[in-house]
Amino acid sequence: MINIKLIENILQEILVETVSKLYGKENAEKLFIQETNNPTFGDYQTNYAMINAKVFKKNPRLIAQEIVDNLEKNDVIEKVEIAGPGFINIFLKKSFIENYVLSTGKEKIDFNRDISGDIVIDYSSPNIAKPMHIGHLRSTVIGDAIKRIYTFVGYNVIGDNHLGDWGTQFGKLIVAYERWLDKENYEKNPINELERIYVEFEKKSAENPELLDIARAELKKLQDGDEKNRKLWKEFIDVSMSEYNKIYDRMYIKFDTYYGESFYHDKMGKIIELLKEKNIAEKDQGALVVKFPEESHIPVALVQKSDGAFLYTTSDLACIDFRRKKYNVDRLIYVTDDRQQLHFKQVFAITDMLGWDVKKEHVYFGLMRFADGVFSTRKGNVIKLQDLLDRAKEKVLDILKERNPNDENIDEKAEIIAIGAVKYGDLSQNRTSEVIFDWNKTLSFNANSSVYLQYTYARIQSIFRKANIDKLSNNLSLTTEAEEKLAKTLIKFPEAVLRAADAYKPNLLTDYLFDLAQTFNSFYSSTPILKSTDIELNSRLILCEKTAHILKEGLNLLGIKVLNEM
Ligand code: ARG
Secondary structure (H helix, E strand, O other): OOEEEOHHHHHHHHHHHHHHHHHOHHHHOOOOOEEOOOHHHOOEEEOHHHHOHHHHOOOHHHHHHHHHHHOOOOOOEEEEEEEOOOEEEEEEOHHHHHHHHHHOOOOEEEOOOOOOOEEEEEOOOOEOOOOOEHHHHHHHHHHHHHHHHHHHHOOOEEEEOOOEOOOOHHHHHHHHHHHHOOHHHHHHOHHHHHHHHHHHHHHHHHHOOHHHHHHHHHHHHHHOOOHHHHHHHHHHHHHHHHHHHHHHHHOOOOOOEOOOHHHHHHHHHHHHHHHHHOOOEEEEOOEEEEOOOHHHOOOOEEEEOOOOOEOHHHHHHHHHHHHHHHOOEEEEEEEEEHHHHHHHHHHHHHHHHOOOOOEEEEEEEOOEEEOOOOOOOOOHHHOEHHHHHHHHHHHHHHHHHHHOOOOOOHHHHHHHHHHHHHHHHHHOOOOOOOEEEOHHHHOOOOOOOHHHHHHHHHHHHHHHHHHOOOOOOOOOOOOOHHHHHHHHHHOOHHHHHHHHHHHOOHHHHHHHHHHHHHHHHHHHHHOOOOOOOHHHHHHHHHHHHHHHHHHHHHHHHOOOOOOOOO
Protein backbone atom coordinates (compact mmCIF):
# COMPACT_ATOMS: atom_id res chain seq x y z
CA MET A 1 0.00 0.00 0.00
CA ILE A 2 1.25 3.48 -0.76
CA ASN A 3 1.36 5.95 2.09
CA ILE A 4 -0.12 9.37 1.85
CA LYS A 5 1.66 12.12 3.72
CA LEU A 6 0.11 14.90 5.72
CA ILE A 7 -0.26 18.05 3.65
CA GLU A 8 1.71 19.95 6.28
CA ASN A 9 4.59 17.57 5.68
CA ILE A 10 4.32 17.74 1.90
CA LEU A 11 4.53 21.54 2.04
CA GLN A 12 7.27 21.40 4.61
CA GLU A 13 9.43 19.29 2.31
CA ILE A 14 8.97 21.72 -0.56
CA LEU A 15 9.84 24.76 1.52
CA VAL A 16 12.71 23.07 3.33
CA GLU A 17 14.32 22.43 -0.02
CA THR A 18 14.16 26.10 -0.95
CA VAL A 19 15.28 27.28 2.47
CA SER A 20 18.21 24.83 2.55
CA LYS A 21 19.44 26.16 -0.76
CA LEU A 22 19.15 29.74 0.40
CA TYR A 23 20.33 29.54 3.99
CA GLY A 24 21.80 26.07 4.47
CA LYS A 25 20.34 22.80 5.74
CA GLU A 26 20.93 23.61 9.40
CA ASN A 27 18.65 26.61 9.12
CA ALA A 28 15.82 24.63 7.58
CA GLU A 29 15.08 22.54 10.65
CA LYS A 30 12.79 25.03 12.31
CA LEU A 31 10.43 25.36 9.40
CA PHE A 32 6.87 24.61 10.39
CA ILE A 33 3.68 24.75 8.39
CA GLN A 34 0.31 25.50 9.97
CA GLU A 35 -3.24 25.48 8.77
CA THR A 36 -4.68 28.96 8.45
CA ASN A 37 -7.95 29.75 10.14
CA ASN A 38 -9.12 32.15 7.45
CA PRO A 39 -9.20 31.30 3.74
CA THR A 40 -8.09 34.81 2.74
CA PHE A 41 -4.70 33.85 4.22
CA GLY A 42 -4.53 30.81 2.00
CA ASP A 43 -4.80 27.18 3.08
CA TYR A 44 -1.57 26.90 5.03
CA GLN A 45 1.10 29.31 6.20
CA THR A 46 4.54 29.50 7.74
CA ASN A 47 6.05 32.07 10.07
CA TYR A 48 9.58 30.96 9.21
CA ALA A 49 10.71 34.38 8.02
CA MET A 50 9.59 36.03 11.23
CA ILE A 51 11.19 33.61 13.66
CA ASN A 52 14.47 33.76 11.71
CA ALA A 53 14.71 37.52 11.27
CA LYS A 54 17.07 37.83 14.23
CA VAL A 55 19.18 34.85 13.17
CA PHE A 56 19.73 36.20 9.66
CA LYS A 57 19.68 39.84 10.75
CA LYS A 58 17.29 40.57 7.94
CA ASN A 59 13.89 42.09 7.57
CA PRO A 60 11.39 39.19 7.76
CA ARG A 61 9.50 40.38 4.71
CA LEU A 62 12.74 40.28 2.77
CA ILE A 63 13.42 36.71 3.89
CA ALA A 64 9.88 35.78 2.88
CA GLN A 65 10.43 37.41 -0.51
CA GLU A 66 13.66 35.47 -1.08
CA ILE A 67 11.90 32.20 -0.29
CA VAL A 68 8.95 33.00 -2.52
CA ASP A 69 11.24 34.02 -5.40
CA ASN A 70 13.23 30.81 -5.19
CA LEU A 71 10.38 28.34 -4.82
CA GLU A 72 10.70 25.54 -7.39
CA LYS A 73 7.75 24.72 -9.60
CA ASN A 74 5.66 21.90 -8.11
CA ASP A 75 2.27 20.15 -8.33
CA VAL A 76 1.09 21.25 -4.93
CA ILE A 77 1.25 25.01 -4.55
CA GLU A 78 -0.91 27.26 -6.69
CA LYS A 79 0.46 30.53 -5.35
CA VAL A 80 2.11 32.09 -2.34
CA GLU A 81 1.56 35.50 -0.82
CA ILE A 82 3.51 37.45 1.73
CA ALA A 83 1.33 38.94 4.42
CA GLY A 84 1.63 41.04 7.56
CA PRO A 85 5.05 41.09 9.21
CA GLY A 86 6.31 38.23 7.04
CA PHE A 87 3.91 35.32 6.90
CA ILE A 88 4.08 33.19 3.78
CA ASN A 89 0.53 32.21 2.87
CA ILE A 90 0.20 29.13 0.72
CA PHE A 91 -2.69 28.37 -1.62
CA LEU A 92 -3.08 24.77 -2.80
CA LYS A 93 -3.61 23.78 -6.42
CA LYS A 94 -7.07 22.52 -7.19
CA SER A 95 -5.70 19.42 -8.91
CA PHE A 96 -3.69 18.61 -5.78
CA ILE A 97 -6.79 18.91 -3.62
CA GLU A 98 -8.77 16.71 -6.01
CA ASN A 99 -6.11 14.00 -5.97
CA TYR A 100 -5.78 14.17 -2.24
CA VAL A 101 -9.52 13.73 -1.80
CA LEU A 102 -9.47 10.78 -4.19
CA SER A 103 -6.78 9.05 -2.17
CA THR A 104 -8.78 9.38 1.08
CA GLY A 105 -9.57 5.98 2.47
CA LYS A 106 -7.53 4.26 -0.22
CA GLU A 107 -4.08 4.99 1.08
CA LYS A 108 -2.66 4.59 4.53
CA ILE A 109 -1.80 7.89 6.18
CA ASP A 110 1.84 8.48 7.07
CA PHE A 111 1.68 10.64 10.19
CA ASN A 112 5.44 11.20 10.19
CA ARG A 113 5.89 10.01 13.77
CA ASP A 114 8.48 7.68 15.21
CA ILE A 115 6.25 4.76 16.09
CA SER A 116 8.94 2.31 17.06
CA GLY A 117 8.10 2.32 20.79
CA ASP A 118 5.00 0.96 22.53
CA ILE A 119 2.48 3.07 24.36
CA VAL A 120 0.85 1.76 27.52
CA ILE A 121 -2.39 3.47 28.41
CA ASP A 122 -3.84 3.01 31.88
CA TYR A 123 -7.55 3.81 31.99
CA SER A 124 -10.94 2.96 33.45
CA SER A 125 -9.39 1.20 36.48
CA PRO A 126 -12.43 0.92 38.76
CA ASN A 127 -12.16 -0.20 42.36
CA ILE A 128 -13.36 -3.75 42.98
CA ALA A 129 -16.59 -4.23 44.90
CA LYS A 130 -17.74 -0.72 44.05
CA PRO A 131 -19.99 0.23 41.15
CA MET A 132 -18.34 2.21 38.40
CA HIS A 133 -19.21 5.85 38.72
CA ILE A 134 -19.14 8.83 36.43
CA GLY A 135 -15.44 9.46 37.02
CA HIS A 136 -14.71 6.00 35.70
CA LEU A 137 -16.99 6.70 32.74
CA ARG A 138 -14.83 9.62 31.77
CA SER A 139 -11.62 7.65 32.22
CA THR A 140 -13.01 4.75 30.21
CA VAL A 141 -14.34 6.81 27.33
CA ILE A 142 -11.41 9.23 27.06
CA GLY A 143 -8.87 6.44 27.49
CA ASP A 144 -10.51 4.30 24.84
CA ALA A 145 -10.59 7.21 22.37
CA ILE A 146 -6.92 8.03 22.97
CA LYS A 147 -6.07 4.39 22.52
CA ARG A 148 -7.92 4.23 19.22
CA ILE A 149 -6.41 7.50 18.00
CA TYR A 150 -2.82 6.47 18.79
CA THR A 151 -3.39 3.08 17.20
CA PHE A 152 -4.59 4.87 14.08
CA VAL A 153 -1.46 7.04 14.08
CA GLY A 154 0.46 3.78 13.92
CA TYR A 155 1.60 3.00 17.44
CA ASN A 156 1.37 -0.32 19.17
CA VAL A 157 -0.86 0.61 22.10
CA ILE A 158 -1.44 -1.60 25.12
CA GLY A 159 -4.60 -0.78 27.05
CA ASP A 160 -4.29 -1.74 30.71
CA ASN A 161 -7.14 -1.75 33.19
CA HIS A 162 -5.31 -1.01 36.43
CA LEU A 163 -7.99 -2.40 38.70
CA GLY A 164 -8.19 -1.29 42.30
CA ASP A 165 -8.15 -4.89 43.53
CA TRP A 166 -5.92 -4.57 46.57
CA GLY A 167 -6.38 -2.41 49.59
CA THR A 168 -7.94 -1.87 52.96
CA GLN A 169 -11.47 -2.27 51.64
CA PHE A 170 -10.99 -6.03 51.46
CA GLY A 171 -10.48 -6.53 55.18
CA LYS A 172 -13.69 -4.63 55.82
CA LEU A 173 -15.56 -6.49 53.12
CA ILE A 174 -14.55 -9.86 54.50
CA VAL A 175 -15.83 -8.90 57.94
CA ALA A 176 -19.05 -7.48 56.50
CA TYR A 177 -19.58 -10.44 54.19
CA GLU A 178 -19.54 -12.88 57.04
CA ARG A 179 -21.94 -10.84 59.14
CA TRP A 180 -24.44 -8.98 57.04
CA LEU A 181 -24.60 -10.41 53.54
CA ASP A 182 -28.04 -10.82 52.03
CA LYS A 183 -27.53 -13.88 49.84
CA GLU A 184 -30.49 -13.23 47.61
CA ASN A 185 -29.47 -9.67 46.84
CA TYR A 186 -25.91 -10.78 46.31
CA GLU A 187 -26.97 -13.24 43.66
CA LYS A 188 -29.10 -10.68 41.85
CA ASN A 189 -26.81 -7.72 42.02
CA PRO A 190 -23.48 -8.58 43.60
CA ILE A 191 -21.80 -5.19 43.41
CA ASN A 192 -24.77 -3.40 44.91
CA GLU A 193 -24.83 -5.87 47.76
CA LEU A 194 -21.10 -5.55 48.33
CA GLU A 195 -21.47 -1.81 48.35
CA ARG A 196 -24.34 -2.07 50.81
CA ILE A 197 -22.44 -4.24 53.27
CA TYR A 198 -19.44 -1.98 52.93
CA VAL A 199 -21.54 1.01 53.97
CA GLU A 200 -22.96 -1.14 56.73
CA PHE A 201 -19.43 -1.79 57.92
CA GLU A 202 -18.62 1.92 57.99
CA LYS A 203 -21.74 2.57 60.05
CA LYS A 204 -21.25 -0.26 62.49
CA SER A 205 -17.55 0.39 62.95
CA ALA A 206 -18.23 4.02 63.81
CA GLU A 207 -20.24 2.73 66.79
CA ASN A 208 -17.96 -0.17 67.47
CA PRO A 209 -14.32 0.59 66.59
CA GLU A 210 -13.32 -2.94 67.53
CA LEU A 211 -14.57 -3.96 64.08
CA LEU A 212 -11.74 -1.98 62.54
CA ASP A 213 -9.20 -4.13 64.35
CA ILE A 214 -10.93 -7.26 63.16
CA ALA A 215 -10.93 -5.93 59.59
CA ARG A 216 -7.23 -5.15 59.85
CA ALA A 217 -6.54 -8.67 61.03
CA GLU A 218 -8.54 -10.10 58.13
CA LEU A 219 -6.63 -7.92 55.69
CA LYS A 220 -3.34 -9.10 57.14
CA LYS A 221 -4.50 -12.70 56.78
CA LEU A 222 -5.42 -12.03 53.17
CA GLN A 223 -2.04 -10.48 52.46
CA ASP A 224 -0.30 -13.39 54.10
CA GLY A 225 -2.11 -15.79 51.82
CA ASP A 226 -4.82 -17.19 54.09
CA GLU A 227 -6.75 -19.60 51.91
CA LYS A 228 -10.26 -18.69 52.97
CA ASN A 229 -9.69 -14.96 52.63
CA ARG A 230 -7.97 -15.36 49.28
CA LYS A 231 -10.98 -17.27 48.07
CA LEU A 232 -13.35 -14.54 49.17
CA TRP A 233 -11.15 -11.85 47.65
CA LYS A 234 -11.06 -13.75 44.37
CA GLU A 235 -14.83 -14.03 44.49
CA PHE A 236 -15.24 -10.27 44.99
CA ILE A 237 -13.07 -9.69 41.96
CA ASP A 238 -14.93 -12.21 39.82
CA VAL A 239 -18.39 -10.92 40.59
CA SER A 240 -17.27 -7.31 40.12
CA MET A 241 -15.55 -8.06 36.84
CA SER A 242 -18.58 -9.77 35.42
CA GLU A 243 -20.61 -6.63 36.18
CA TYR A 244 -17.95 -4.32 34.72
CA ASN A 245 -17.69 -6.49 31.64
CA LYS A 246 -21.38 -6.03 30.96
CA ILE A 247 -20.78 -2.30 30.80
CA TYR A 248 -17.58 -2.60 28.77
CA ASP A 249 -19.33 -4.87 26.27
CA ARG A 250 -22.20 -2.48 26.03
CA MET A 251 -19.78 0.34 25.27
CA TYR A 252 -17.48 -1.68 22.94
CA ILE A 253 -14.52 -1.18 25.24
CA LYS A 254 -11.72 -3.73 25.17
CA PHE A 255 -8.54 -3.95 27.23
CA ASP A 256 -5.40 -5.84 26.47
CA THR A 257 -4.41 -6.50 30.07
CA TYR A 258 -5.93 -6.34 33.55
CA TYR A 259 -2.93 -6.07 35.85
CA GLY A 260 -4.62 -4.72 38.93
CA GLU A 261 -2.90 -3.26 41.98
CA SER A 262 -2.67 -6.75 43.51
CA PHE A 263 -0.31 -7.78 40.76
CA TYR A 264 2.28 -5.39 42.16
CA HIS A 265 1.98 -6.21 45.83
CA ASP A 266 4.97 -8.53 45.92
CA LYS A 267 7.00 -6.18 43.73
CA MET A 268 6.94 -3.18 46.05
CA GLY A 269 9.54 -4.42 48.54
CA LYS A 270 12.15 -4.31 45.81
CA ILE A 271 11.22 -0.74 44.95
CA ILE A 272 11.68 0.31 48.57
CA GLU A 273 15.12 -1.34 48.59
CA LEU A 274 16.04 0.51 45.43
CA LEU A 275 14.85 3.84 46.80
CA LYS A 276 16.93 3.32 49.93
CA GLU A 277 19.97 2.12 48.04
CA LYS A 278 19.96 5.17 45.80
CA ASN A 279 19.33 7.47 48.74
CA ILE A 280 16.12 8.69 47.19
CA ALA A 281 13.99 7.72 50.18
CA GLU A 282 14.75 8.65 53.76
CA LYS A 283 13.43 7.73 57.21
CA ASP A 284 11.00 10.14 58.77
CA GLN A 285 9.44 9.27 62.14
CA GLY A 286 9.61 5.58 61.40
CA ALA A 287 8.11 5.93 57.94
CA LEU A 288 9.92 6.17 54.63
CA VAL A 289 9.48 9.31 52.54
CA VAL A 290 10.81 10.93 49.38
CA LYS A 291 11.58 14.65 49.48
CA PHE A 292 11.74 16.72 46.32
CA PRO A 293 13.87 19.74 45.52
CA GLU A 294 12.34 22.92 46.89
CA GLU A 295 11.97 24.58 43.49
CA SER A 296 9.76 21.72 42.27
CA HIS A 297 7.11 22.69 44.87
CA ILE A 298 6.12 19.02 45.18
CA PRO A 299 5.21 18.00 48.71
CA VAL A 300 6.86 15.05 50.41
CA ALA A 301 5.67 11.61 49.25
CA LEU A 302 5.13 8.75 51.66
CA VAL A 303 6.32 5.42 50.24
CA GLN A 304 6.17 3.17 53.27
CA LYS A 305 4.27 3.60 56.53
CA SER A 306 5.88 3.00 59.89
CA ASP A 307 4.02 -0.33 60.17
CA GLY A 308 5.68 -1.44 56.93
CA ALA A 309 2.62 -0.98 54.71
CA PHE A 310 3.14 0.28 51.17
CA LEU A 311 1.17 3.05 49.52
CA TYR A 312 -0.50 3.97 46.25
CA THR A 313 2.70 5.74 45.20
CA THR A 314 4.82 2.68 45.89
CA SER A 315 2.46 0.53 43.88
CA ASP A 316 2.55 2.85 40.89
CA LEU A 317 6.36 2.84 40.98
CA ALA A 318 6.39 -0.95 40.91
CA CYS A 319 3.93 -0.76 38.04
CA ILE A 320 6.14 1.55 35.99
CA ASP A 321 9.13 -0.68 36.61
CA PHE A 322 7.15 -3.67 35.41
CA ARG A 323 5.91 -1.92 32.27
CA ARG A 324 9.26 -0.53 31.25
CA LYS A 325 10.77 -4.00 31.49
CA LYS A 326 7.95 -5.88 29.82
CA TYR A 327 7.41 -3.57 26.85
CA ASN A 328 9.54 -1.51 24.55
CA VAL A 329 7.95 1.55 26.13
CA ASP A 330 7.90 4.87 24.38
CA ARG A 331 5.45 6.41 26.78
CA LEU A 332 3.00 5.73 29.56
CA ILE A 333 -0.38 7.45 29.59
CA TYR A 334 -2.62 7.63 32.66
CA VAL A 335 -6.22 8.73 32.42
CA THR A 336 -7.80 9.71 35.73
CA ASP A 337 -9.65 12.64 37.23
CA ASP A 338 -7.77 15.79 38.13
CA ARG A 339 -7.72 15.01 41.85
CA GLN A 340 -4.85 12.61 41.18
CA GLN A 341 -2.58 15.29 39.75
CA LEU A 342 -0.34 15.48 42.79
CA HIS A 343 -0.09 11.71 43.00
CA PHE A 344 1.21 11.42 39.45
CA LYS A 345 3.52 14.40 39.83
CA GLN A 346 5.16 12.63 42.75
CA VAL A 347 5.30 9.27 41.01
CA PHE A 348 6.77 10.77 37.84
CA ALA A 349 9.32 12.81 39.78
CA ILE A 350 10.51 9.72 41.65
CA THR A 351 10.68 7.80 38.35
CA ASP A 352 13.03 10.50 37.05
CA MET A 353 15.13 10.36 40.22
CA LEU A 354 15.48 6.62 39.66
CA GLY A 355 16.76 7.41 36.18
CA TRP A 356 14.09 5.33 34.45
CA ASP A 357 13.94 6.61 30.95
CA VAL A 358 10.25 6.67 29.98
CA LYS A 359 7.93 9.43 28.87
CA LYS A 360 4.94 9.79 31.14
CA GLU A 361 1.75 11.68 30.67
CA HIS A 362 -1.05 12.23 33.14
CA VAL A 363 -4.13 12.89 31.06
CA TYR A 364 -6.52 14.26 33.66
CA PHE A 365 -10.08 15.44 33.41
CA GLY A 366 -12.55 17.50 35.39
CA LEU A 367 -15.76 16.52 37.09
CA MET A 368 -18.99 15.91 35.26
CA ARG A 369 -22.25 17.49 36.27
CA PHE A 370 -25.77 17.20 34.92
CA ALA A 371 -27.65 20.21 33.66
CA ASP A 372 -31.25 19.13 33.47
CA GLY A 373 -31.86 17.99 37.00
CA VAL A 374 -32.30 14.32 36.14
CA PHE A 375 -29.64 13.33 38.58
CA SER A 376 -29.46 16.49 40.60
CA THR A 377 -30.83 14.99 43.79
CA ARG A 378 -27.68 12.91 44.07
CA LYS A 379 -24.12 13.99 43.82
CA GLY A 380 -22.70 13.62 40.30
CA ASN A 381 -19.95 11.36 41.42
CA VAL A 382 -22.12 8.57 42.73
CA ILE A 383 -24.24 8.21 39.61
CA LYS A 384 -23.97 4.70 38.37
CA LEU A 385 -22.88 4.24 34.84
CA GLN A 386 -25.53 1.64 34.19
CA ASP A 387 -28.25 4.13 35.18
CA LEU A 388 -26.81 6.81 32.94
CA LEU A 389 -26.74 4.52 29.90
CA ASP A 390 -30.28 3.27 30.58
CA ARG A 391 -31.55 6.80 30.99
CA ALA A 392 -29.92 7.86 27.72
CA LYS A 393 -31.48 4.94 25.90
CA GLU A 394 -34.97 5.70 27.21
CA LYS A 395 -34.64 9.25 26.00
CA VAL A 396 -33.44 8.18 22.56
CA LEU A 397 -36.28 5.68 22.28
CA ASP A 398 -38.78 8.46 22.94
CA ILE A 399 -37.24 10.61 20.23
CA LEU A 400 -37.08 7.79 17.69
CA LYS A 401 -40.66 6.68 18.34
CA GLU A 402 -41.84 10.17 17.65
CA ARG A 403 -39.88 10.43 14.42
CA ASN A 404 -40.78 7.03 13.07
CA PRO A 405 -43.38 5.04 15.04
CA ASN A 406 -43.20 1.96 12.79
CA ASP A 407 -39.46 1.45 12.83
CA GLU A 408 -38.72 -2.21 13.56
CA ASN A 409 -35.09 -1.83 14.49
CA ILE A 410 -35.79 0.87 16.97
CA ASP A 411 -34.25 -0.85 19.98
CA GLU A 412 -30.96 -1.64 18.32
CA LYS A 413 -30.74 1.87 16.90
CA ALA A 414 -31.58 3.49 20.21
CA GLU A 415 -28.79 1.55 21.89
CA ILE A 416 -26.17 2.63 19.34
CA ILE A 417 -27.33 6.24 19.40
CA ALA A 418 -27.49 6.36 23.21
CA ILE A 419 -24.03 4.90 23.72
CA GLY A 420 -22.65 7.27 21.11
CA ALA A 421 -24.36 10.25 22.68
CA VAL A 422 -23.04 9.54 26.16
CA LYS A 423 -19.50 9.07 24.83
CA TYR A 424 -19.63 12.08 22.56
CA GLY A 425 -21.17 14.27 25.26
CA ASP A 426 -18.03 13.61 27.23
CA LEU A 427 -15.42 13.56 24.45
CA SER A 428 -16.59 16.74 22.74
CA GLN A 429 -15.80 18.91 25.74
CA ASN A 430 -12.43 20.18 26.77
CA ARG A 431 -11.36 17.39 29.05
CA THR A 432 -9.62 19.54 31.65
CA SER A 433 -12.65 21.63 32.45
CA GLU A 434 -15.71 20.59 34.38
CA VAL A 435 -18.19 18.94 32.06
CA ILE A 436 -21.84 19.85 32.14
CA PHE A 437 -23.85 17.00 30.73
CA ASP A 438 -26.80 18.50 28.91
CA TRP A 439 -29.26 15.98 27.52
CA ASN A 440 -30.82 18.42 25.07
CA LYS A 441 -27.54 19.17 23.41
CA THR A 442 -26.28 15.61 23.69
CA LEU A 443 -29.32 14.20 21.90
CA SER A 444 -29.85 17.01 19.42
CA PHE A 445 -30.12 16.32 15.69
CA ASN A 446 -28.46 19.60 14.78
CA ALA A 447 -25.99 20.58 17.50
CA ASN A 448 -22.44 19.36 18.05
CA SER A 449 -23.54 15.85 18.97
CA SER A 450 -22.89 12.31 17.80
CA VAL A 451 -26.55 12.17 16.81
CA TYR A 452 -25.97 14.94 14.29
CA LEU A 453 -22.89 13.20 12.89
CA GLN A 454 -24.66 9.84 12.70
CA TYR A 455 -27.60 11.54 11.08
CA THR A 456 -25.35 13.14 8.45
CA TYR A 457 -23.76 9.77 7.77
CA ALA A 458 -27.18 8.12 7.37
CA ARG A 459 -28.28 10.92 5.07
CA ILE A 460 -25.35 10.13 2.77
CA GLN A 461 -26.22 6.43 2.81
CA SER A 462 -29.71 7.33 1.74
CA ILE A 463 -28.33 9.38 -1.16
CA PHE A 464 -26.47 6.28 -2.33
CA ARG A 465 -29.54 4.10 -1.96
CA LYS A 466 -31.42 6.52 -4.20
CA ALA A 467 -28.53 6.99 -6.64
CA ASN A 468 -28.42 3.27 -7.27
CA ILE A 469 -24.96 3.37 -8.83
CA ASP A 470 -22.56 0.50 -8.21
CA LYS A 471 -19.30 2.12 -9.02
CA LEU A 472 -18.03 5.66 -9.19
CA SER A 473 -15.24 6.51 -11.60
CA ASN A 474 -12.03 7.82 -10.10
CA ASN A 475 -12.71 11.26 -11.43
CA LEU A 476 -13.20 14.37 -9.37
CA SER A 477 -13.60 17.87 -10.69
CA LEU A 478 -14.36 20.67 -8.24
CA THR A 479 -16.41 23.44 -9.79
CA THR A 480 -18.60 25.18 -7.23
CA GLU A 481 -17.54 27.02 -4.11
CA ALA A 482 -19.47 24.60 -1.89
CA GLU A 483 -17.67 21.63 -3.46
CA GLU A 484 -14.31 23.24 -3.01
CA LYS A 485 -15.03 24.14 0.61
CA LEU A 486 -16.09 20.57 1.36
CA ALA A 487 -13.02 19.15 -0.38
CA LYS A 488 -10.74 21.45 1.62
CA THR A 489 -12.36 20.26 4.83
CA LEU A 490 -12.03 16.61 3.84
CA ILE A 491 -8.28 16.82 3.30
CA LYS A 492 -7.70 18.15 6.81
CA PHE A 493 -8.80 14.98 8.58
CA PRO A 494 -5.29 13.53 9.16
CA GLU A 495 -4.11 16.77 10.71
CA ALA A 496 -7.11 16.88 13.02
CA VAL A 497 -6.35 13.33 14.18
CA LEU A 498 -2.76 14.26 14.90
CA ARG A 499 -3.73 17.39 16.81
CA ALA A 500 -6.07 15.31 18.99
CA ALA A 501 -3.31 12.75 19.55
CA ASP A 502 -0.60 15.25 20.42
CA ALA A 503 -2.75 17.13 22.92
CA TYR A 504 -4.52 13.98 24.21
CA LYS A 505 -7.71 15.87 23.44
CA PRO A 506 -10.42 13.99 21.56
CA ASN A 507 -12.46 17.21 21.46
CA LEU A 508 -10.08 18.49 18.78
CA LEU A 509 -11.28 15.60 16.64
CA THR A 510 -14.96 16.13 17.47
CA ASP A 511 -14.59 19.82 16.53
CA TYR A 512 -13.25 18.75 13.15
CA LEU A 513 -16.01 16.19 12.59
CA PHE A 514 -18.69 18.69 13.52
CA ASP A 515 -17.20 21.20 11.09
CA LEU A 516 -17.10 18.53 8.38
CA ALA A 517 -20.74 17.58 8.94
CA GLN A 518 -21.82 21.21 8.85
CA THR A 519 -19.82 21.88 5.70
CA PHE A 520 -21.31 18.80 4.11
CA ASN A 521 -24.84 19.79 5.01
CA SER A 522 -24.47 23.24 3.51
CA PHE A 523 -23.02 21.66 0.36
CA TYR A 524 -26.00 19.30 0.37
CA SER A 525 -28.55 22.06 0.65
CA SER A 526 -26.92 24.33 -1.94
CA THR A 527 -25.91 21.75 -4.53
CA PRO A 528 -28.14 19.43 -6.56
CA ILE A 529 -26.61 15.97 -6.34
CA LEU A 530 -28.90 13.35 -7.83
CA LYS A 531 -30.30 15.84 -10.30
CA SER A 532 -26.87 16.47 -11.78
CA THR A 533 -25.28 14.28 -14.47
CA ASP A 534 -21.97 12.89 -15.77
CA ILE A 535 -18.78 14.19 -14.20
CA GLU A 536 -20.74 16.55 -11.96
CA LEU A 537 -22.80 13.71 -10.55
CA ASN A 538 -19.71 11.56 -10.20
CA SER A 539 -17.74 14.32 -8.44
CA ARG A 540 -20.53 15.12 -6.04
CA LEU A 541 -21.06 11.48 -5.18
CA ILE A 542 -17.35 11.14 -4.55
CA LEU A 543 -17.54 14.04 -2.11
CA CYS A 544 -20.48 12.28 -0.42
CA GLU A 545 -18.62 9.00 -0.27
CA LYS A 546 -15.47 10.54 1.20
CA THR A 547 -17.44 12.52 3.75
CA ALA A 548 -19.20 9.35 4.87
CA HIS A 549 -15.87 7.54 5.02
CA ILE A 550 -14.31 10.17 7.26
CA LEU A 551 -17.38 10.49 9.48
CA LYS A 552 -17.34 6.75 10.02
CA GLU A 553 -13.60 6.58 10.59
CA GLY A 554 -13.62 9.63 12.84
CA LEU A 555 -16.51 8.33 14.95
CA ASN A 556 -14.82 4.96 15.15
CA LEU A 557 -11.76 6.68 16.64
CA LEU A 558 -14.10 7.93 19.36
CA GLY A 559 -15.58 4.47 19.87
CA ILE A 560 -18.91 5.41 18.29
CA LYS A 561 -20.82 3.38 15.70
CA VAL A 562 -22.66 4.69 12.68
CA LEU A 563 -26.07 3.66 11.31
CA ASN A 564 -27.14 3.31 7.70
CA GLU A 565 -30.58 4.61 8.56
CA MET A 566 -31.74 6.69 11.49
N1 ARG B 1 -8.30 2.84 40.84
C1 ARG B 1 -7.97 4.23 40.82
C2 ARG B 1 -9.22 5.07 41.13
O1 ARG B 1 -10.32 4.63 40.93
C3 ARG B 1 -7.39 4.68 39.50
C4 ARG B 1 -6.09 4.03 39.09
C5 ARG B 1 -5.34 4.81 38.06
N2 ARG B 1 -4.12 4.16 37.62
C6 ARG B 1 -2.98 4.11 38.27
N3 ARG B 1 -1.95 3.45 37.74
N4 ARG B 1 -2.82 4.70 39.44
O2 ARG B 1 -9.08 6.20 41.57
